[in-house]
Amino acid sequence: MDWITHEEDVWFDFRGSSPDQLVSGRYYKGTVDGFAEFGVFVDLSPGVTGLLHRSELDQRLESLDWDPGDTVFVQVKNVRDNGNVDLSWSIRQSESEFRGARIHDPEGDADGEPIETEDEEDEESGPVRKTPTPERSENGEAEDVSEEESTEETSAPEPTTEETASEESTEETTADETTAAPEATGEGERVDVETLDDHVGDTVRLEGEIVSVRQTSGPTVFELRDATGVVDCAAFVEAGVRAYPDVEVGSVVRLDGEVELRYDELQVETEALSILEGDEAATVERRLADALTAEARPDDVTPLVDHDAIDAVADDLRDAAETIRRAVLESRPVVVRHAATADGYVAGAAIERAVLPLINEEHAAADAEYHYFTRRPLEESVYDMDDATNDVTRMLQDRDRHDEKLPLVLLVGTGSTVESSDGLGLLGIYGARRVVVDAEVADAAVADDCDAIVNPGLAGADAADLSTGTLAATLAATVNDDVQSDLAHLPAVSYWSDTPEAYVDLAAEAGYDADRTSELREAIALEAYYQSYEDKRELITDLLFEDAGGLAGHISEQFRQKLDAEVHTATANIDTREEGGLTVEVLDTDAYTHRFDFPPTSLLLDELQRRRGDDADLIVGIGTDDLYVRTAADLDVRGVAGDAAEAVDDAGITAASIRDGRIEFLSGRRDAAVDAVIDAAVDRLA
Structure with a gap:
């Protein structure tokens, strides 16, 4: 057919039921389904949704003048093995800009037929609606x-x-x-969402809470949660017109409708809907609350191995796991924030591995895991006002634009010290729940800035041999013990050195020897640096859980080459000093490192300490207006900054991140500030 050779000049109306029926390179007409921080979800047909990543757009995502339900034109870039559809931007956004239109009907005789005009679309192509x-x-x-x-x-x-x-x-x-549309009466027998598989084709009655509302170009879709699950309920009064405008997120409702199976997803075609009040609403709310408590609370912590530091926070881990599970059951988005380090990524990926299956079990929509779970790396181990402002802006946009609930923000390996108090406080003002999980340093005062904190040190335990990745993997197994075997190797990946033997053995039993875990650690560390603000969900999943060896090996080789080269040049330019009987090695990282290439300063100094630990009591890396300190001994970084600030009170010296050993100062007083910090550190170490 001649039209096949000109597919780049026409748009297609997709009437298939599976992503693998799409043809890469073709332009398709779609409908905006929703927005995420990384792009736009576009429905190409009922049950087939693609992602137009923000990197594919020719403008900022925030500047798009699109709303859910809008018609758009996109190009299919790729269909992945797991069914995910990658879309690219089409500069043509109206039918008149294309040379024609064709039907893509892979399961019917209409495939390839031309669509003459926009007004002559096949009315029979979509499902017949039974609602008014x-x-x-x-x-x-x-x-x-x-x-x-x-x-x-x-x-x-x-x-x-x-x-x-x-x-x-x-x-x-x-x-x-x-x-206006019919309201549900008090007559009829209620059924549970979990039983809807047995009621396809039947008219049923549901009672529960509305957890999201989205307006499409056709019906209004209410997501209803009862004590057993969540289901989409479509209500139609007129194309693009909001049905039941009084029904909002949080409304307790009674709904009558016919259960339908659309491309393997259950949906209820709403026939009548009413908001419950008084005793009726209280009965439903009590039913939901009882079910939530019973389902959300884990029976016990699921330790990967016996570990005293883990035992010390067992109750805190159960509380945190309950909070996460409750958020999933309440259809509340979960936002995980972690440092852009190997340990941070392991911790965040462990939580992600546990939560995504729970979300997919709870929600019928195929893309629910993208709507209800987000993992956002942080460049440093402090959750500051910049990070919090970013999160608050996004969550308020999602609340106002998409009727989403305010999220649970889970801070892993960050947010545990008072340097994060302002950021945590901003979240709290808006009512977002905050849970902090960190195996390393923490301040007791942070407990007042969040809803819960899990930290062995605050519980009085010695956590010197516990990584945050290990603590988070234990939390993940407690959240969802079905993934426990998937997590067995993660603790060993999270340690750069001195990995406890129990975790080495656990990884080996899972098929990951020391060389393999080292490869994974190095590969994650390299990828964590590039586009540090992106979660890289699929890539991290491939590396940590699905790689047979080739991917991690390829990336870790680049890691070693880049790190070895930087360590070599840095070592050649170290200034060694004897201060107060201690050997102090000072590196001007501005002058003798590639500041905008891998490795980052913190990782380079960590490696220098591992390699030169016997030769240096203190290593200091100096930048333009900050420095990092590294030592094998216990050092109160906040105390060092305080002592130095007293000695040079006009240098603006302050502890920026005690977890990272980072101290800031004014660049104009660089020399005086550096000398004061080194003197203060030596005095405290001597």
């Missing part, structure tokens, strides 16, 4: 008939003048009533 669809009479008034009935009426004879006059005299429907 307003039709306009000649005088502009609305009459509720089903699409099934309206289709039949196209072949029926026109009504006589007398019949029309009779109808007009008995029906006084106003334009304002077009969005």
Whole structure:
């Protein structure tokens, strides 16, 4: 066919049911389904949704003048093995800019047929709606008939003048009533969402809470949660018109509708819906609360191995696991924040591995895991006002634009010291729940800035041999013990040195020897540096859970080459000093490192300490207006900064991150500040 050779000049109307039926390179007409921080979800057909990543856009995502339900044109870039569809931007965003249109109907005879005009689309291509669809009479008034009935009426004879006059005299429907729809009565027997598989084709009654509302180009879709699960309920009054406008997120409702199976996803076609109040609402709320508590609370912590530091925070781990599970059951988004380090990525990926299956079990929508779980790396181990402002802006946009609940923010390996108090406080002002999980240093005062904190040190335990990745993997197994075997190798990956033997053995039993875990650690560390603000979900998953060896080996080789080269040049330019009987090695990282290439300063200094630990009591890396200190001994970084600030009170010396050993100062007083910090550190170490 001639049209096949000009697919780049036409758009296609996709009427298939599976992503693998799409053709890469073709332009398709789609509908905006929703937004995420990384891009736009576009429905190409019922049950087939693609992601237009923000990197594919020709403008900032925030500047797009699109709303859910809008028609857009996109190009299919790639269909992955797991069914995910990657889309790219089409500069043409109207039918007139294409040379034509074709039907892509892989399961029917219409495949390849031309679509003549926008107004002559095949009305039978979509599913027949059973919910009321307003039709306009000649005088502009609305009459509720089903699409099934309206289709039949196209072949029926026109009504006589007398019949029309009779109808007009008995029906006084106003334009304002077009969005009104039937309310559910108190009659009928309620069923649970978890039983809907057994009721396909039946009209059922549901009672529960509305957890999200989205307006499409056709129906309004209410996501209803009862004590057993969540299901989409489509209510249609007119294309693109909001049905039941009084029903909002958090409304407790009764809903009657027919259960349908659309491309392997359950959906209820709403026939009647009403908001419950008083005793009826209280009964449903109590039912939901009891079910949440029973389902969310883990029976016990699921330790990967016996570890005293883990035992010390067992109750805190159960509380944190309950909070995460409750968020999933409440259809509350979970936002995980972790440092952009190997340990941080291991910790975040462990939580992700546990939570995504729970979200997919709870929600029928295929893309629910992208709507209800986000993992955002942080460049440093402090959750500051910049990070919090970013998160608050996004969560308020999602609340106002997509009717989402405020999220649970889970800070892993960050947020545990008072340097993060301002950021945590901003989240708290807006009512977002905050849980901090960190195996290393923590301040007791942070407990007042968050809802829960899991830290062995605050529990009085010695956590010197515990990584945050190990603590988070234990939390993940407690959240979802079905993934426990997937997590067995993660603790060994999270340690750069001195890995406890129990975790080495655990990884080996899972098929990961020391060389393999080292490869994974190095590969994650390298990828953590590049685009540090991106979660790289699929890539990290491939590395940590699905790689047979080739990917991690390739990346870790680059890691070693880059790190070895930087360590070599840095070592050649170290200034060694003897201060107070201690050997101090000072590196000007501004002058003798590649500041905008791998490795980052913190990782380079960590490696220098591992390699030169016997030769140096203290290593200091100096930048333009900050420095990092490294030592094998216990050193109070906040105390060092305080002592130095007293000695040079006009240098603006302050502890920026005690977890990273980072101290800031004014660049104009660089030399005086550096000398003061070194003197203070030596005094405390001597």
